[in-house]
Amino acid sequence: MVLVGAVNVNMSLMDISKIFSLLQPKEGDEDGEQSQALNNAVSSDDAALLSELLSREDYRKSINARSGWGVPVTPLRTAAAQGHLRCLEILLEHGAEVDCLDVKAQTPLFTAVSGKHLDCVLALLKAGANPNGSPYNNCSPVMTAAREGDVDVLRELLRYGAEVDVRPKVPEWASGGTACGGPLYISAVYGHLDCFKLLLLQGANPNYNCTDQRMLARIKQPKTVLEVCLRYGCGVEYIQLLIDFGADVYLPTLIIDKTTKQNEALVLLLKERVCPKTLMSQSRLVIRGHIPSTDKDPAIQSLDIPQILRNYLKHDTCELTL
Known part of the structure; x- marks a missing residue:
């Protein structure tokens, strides 16, 4: 029984090792080597080196290639995850794919949001990143x-x-x-x-x-x-x-009983x-319901009504009284 258990464990370890070996970059893979060099420059936040590498055509061709041991990633994904804004901007300027996916179906924007890198989030959104991320995640x-x-x-x-x-x-x-x-x-x-x-x-x-x-x-x-x-x-x-x-x-x-606080x-x-709700409150709900959801504030601000009413529609003030 002990021997069987040991064999099973060894087989599992062999299977895991095989999986990870498949994820590692292959030797002699030119794209992988160049992508790794780009990733290394990004990880070091070395914008000057990154720019120098991308000045060469062969490196620009590898800008969307994945590299790295375990979970290969693109240089843009690395920049977004680590919050290296200048490197991220350089990659975008040289044509990096803004919504490229990693093995978890996460986009660079998703990783920038996870890392709370607001400046990188803004740069990716301005470059056309899908604000909803990937439909596969x-x-x-x-x-x-x-x-x-x-x-x-x-x-x-x-x-x-x-x-x-x-x-x-x-x-x-x-x-x-x-x-x-x-x-x-x-x-x-x-x-x-x-x-x-x-x-x-x-x-x-x-x-x-x-x-x-x-x-x-x-x-x-x-x-x-x-x-x-x-x-x-x-x-x-x-x-x-x-x-x-x-x-x-x-x-x-x-369900309200004796134990309910x-x-x-x-x-x-x-x-x-x-x-019942006040007439003012009901009117606010109706008006807001007819304004498009995306960025309501500018639409409300453009209405030809007194500022105090605009503030009320934006919930900037307390209930108005007539």
Whole structure:
């Protein structure tokens, strides 16, 4: 029995070694060697050396080649992951593919967002990077920024047209995993209030999961954002924002018994169920609903109305009274 176990372990190790050997650059592979030289220059943040290498035609031909032991990557991916802006800009100037994928189907933008490298994120977006990342990756730049609480990166992604209600990409049979997913959920669960408000300002659906017919057909009782906020004790600020942005306060199923904490957030929600919205609040919801989701602020600012009303539409002020 011991011998059999040892053989199995040895076979597994041999298989793993074979897999990793396949991922290593092949000797004599000219593209691999030149790409490795480019990657080394980027890793050292040596912009001068990188420029010198790319002045040669043979190196420019290898600019999108992958190299490196274990998980081969392109020089642009290395620059984005490490936050080496000048090297990233040089690579883009010499024609590096802006949305090239690594073995995880992650784009350079995704890795820049993960590393919180705002300057690299901006450079990639300006160069035409897809703000939604790769359709082959289960996550997205927006969801990553929402999880990390990086409101500046999140703002730029949304400004360049990223999908505000992007869903995790999972197969139909795993649809239960999407019952509580999406940027708005993630920002609430991780306690990132600034990201939570920004997503709502940019058109995130406060009733996420409860208006999608495909989702409702697969999940008997999808969780609303309000329910998630109450469950995770997000606080009254989250509940108030959802109410202000038009969440249906009657959707959440609330089981209130002796063990339920009558906290401020729950009290606010129950109060909202018996108090109708003001006319001003309803008007704001209607007007904002007719403004395109991408970068609403400039559209609101261009409206021919008093500044105090523009501020109200942007949620920059408290409730107005007539």
